[in-house]
Amino acid sequence: MTRRDIRDRIFKIVFTLEFNDAEGMQDQLDFAFDPEMPGDEEDDPLLYGIVSDEDRDYITTKVKNIISKKAEIDEIISQISEGWKLPRIGKEELAILRLGVYEVKYDESIPEKVAINEAVELAKKYCDASASKFVNALLAKLVSGDKDKKESGADATAE
The missing domain is CATH 1.10.10 (Arc Repressor Mutant, subunit A)
Structure with a gap:
């Protein structure tokens, strides 16, 4: 496979x-x-x-x-999906987001861009047209938020 x-x-x-x-x-x-x-x-x-x-x-x-890690992953999804409570997110989208968040945050063998792209492709395949944009936006926000934290942490240690 x-x-x-x-x-x-x-x-x-x-x-x-x-x-x-x-x-x-x-x-x-x-x-x-x-x-x-x-x-x-x-x-x-x-x-x-x-x-x-x-x-x-x-x-x-x-x-x-x-x-x-479902509780941790769901907390991350709640944080990045401002204004969306988990029960409001479709079951397909939620499963895709859980997989995507896991790959971005916890699976170092998968590059972040690949994890996002693959999650978007799953959303295109199994969800309606707007879902792929939603999944892409949330995972991109997660990645950019992680980069911001790393950069601010590096700035703080440099001072």
Whole structure:
């Protein structure tokens, strides 16, 4: 699977978990990787289907990391989405934002620009037209806010 395919799978699992309690996470992960489950179309390996052990481990680890940091991630989303309460944000957009915020803040192996671009592409694929702009604006605000903090911290230590 490509990294984009993997990210798509992660989004779908994070989205599904929005409708299930934390105790059901392992069941959802098992369900998502069940090779007996058909995809949206016969040839669509993204929703279900056979995944390599390496990709399965990567996906599972990332999903569990996102869920373990959900409270922190949601707080970040609340801060950068001034005027928007989390329940007002669509479930698809929220799952995409959780993945995007996780990748920007906690996954150093993914460049910030790539994380933002991939989140925007997911929003274009799964949400309405305005969602991609919303996701882009919030994640760009997060990145620029982080850069401002780093620069002001560097200025303070230089003095």
